[in-house]
Amino acid sequence: MISQQRLFTAYIDLSFLRKLLRSKPDPISDSDQDWMGIWQSVFSFLRRRARVIVDGREEKVLDSEVLTHVLLSDGQPQNVEFEPGISEQIDGKNGWLGEEPFSVFFFEECDTPLRMLREKTGLLFLCHDELNSRWPRLFQSNTIDLHGDNSTFEWNDLSPHARPLNTIIIADKYAYQQLASHSNFTQNLGDLLETLLPDHTPEHPIDIAIVTGLQKAVAERYEVRDLFQTARSFLDDKFGHLDIHLRLLDFDQNQHEDRFLITNYGIFFSGDSFDYFREDGSLRKNTLVKYLPMRGHETEALRRLRRFSNINFDPPLRYVDGNRVQLAEGDPRNRLLDWVQNHVAQK
Incomplete structure (x- = not known):
């Protein structure tokens, strides 16, 4: 157990x-x-x-x-x-x-x-x-306050707590809305990934999974492949020197609407979706970002990770609003998700 x-x-x-x-x-x-x-x-x-x-x-x-x-x-x-x-x-x-x-x-x-x-x-x-x-x-835990017009928050504020890393999971039910807009993605999750990913070339691949509401996206007439391609093309353009395994997965409808980012050693919890910035670079969210290290918060981390044990990383085709679609795209390899599948008992 x-x-x-x-x-x-x-x-x-x-x-x-x-x-x-x-x-x-x-x-x-x-x-x-x-x-x-x-x-x-x-x-x-x-x-x-x-x-x-x-x-x-x-x-x-x-x-x-x-x-x-x-x-x-x-x-x-x-x-x-x-x-x-x-x-x-x-x-x-x-x-x-x-x-x-x-x-x-x-x-x-x-x-x-x-x-x-x-x-x-x-x-x-x-x-x-x-x-x-x-x-x-x-x-050590940390909380970053994004409230107020005078907030000086930048995505780079998260990097000291995240590096080193070789695996990232982003869970945000509404991240598909960013993926539907190249400029919105670039300003937010794209900029966040650019902050976290290395500028050197490691010996091992880097795994990235984005878990979002793909059923809802398809119902809103978005193509899963197009959403995936927004992130894939951004990463290929910015990080052509890296071997990146990228996977887009559907957010389990039974999960709470948490917004969090998991790396090898910690979890970032967000009070709102990760679209913090407008296209002009100004903040549009008043929220808190809380960093919890895995050490000392294993129960909390495992509670989040356990939710992924129910996700089918290679789901069969299914009908959504009359359309036959697959609610996943990209490379299924991800160290954290593999670890969850191999070690975390489903409850």
Whole structure:
């Protein structure tokens, strides 16, 4: 059952773990409250949130009382595996590496620079010294207020919380209205994707799924293929250097009218559809965007992801208002949706 399975997989070498333990702040004498919060967050993540794969031999850990206490106590052993030398095998090209959407890598000793691995895989690789700068951006909640004429919101405000990434799901029941207008899409979801997607060329494909009200769109006389082509042509024009798997899917009529965007490590919730801007670039929505990291909000994330387990990624032709149509278009491959199909029990 999903309740017994940890969402994240954390790969860690012993050098990182030792360094993390040596840097444990003293709650009495240490005045750096920010580091104390980050340290506790990372430690809790490894102990309670992740399936941990250690680059080291089990007997070496057992020789250290401290490491044994951290990794092999309080019901943790069933969530710890040992794979000696795994960090030496990682070069960003391994097929399995790109297929695990919730993986985090904590390495102090790695032959390939971690920045290069982040760029190649769209996954989070961290050394100890990067925790201060990178951990809070992905694993702390944030709310962005779009209210008022003086709002300075830009799509780029979301990018620190979203990157790195190799998978995006956009769920917006009325996104088809943007896809029906090239200029509206370019100003909104197109601009958002342009902000989030990398300008370098990773080793792995990037998966994008847009889930919207295709039944309603067809009833309004839009062609599913034309809606898909709006996004496809935009991505081909802006990101011809990327291998992008794009899929357009129908919004399950039994779902609530949530508007959210899911990446590898977090969820953005919107109080309104993602058409925030007019064609002249001015804001037309007064709403809030809330970022929730997957870490610490796994139940909330899984509740959203579970809804996708009922979606037929390759639906048969059906009649909508007398027309025989398929309510999907594009490449069905998507790491997050595949993960949902393989791991999330339908309820």
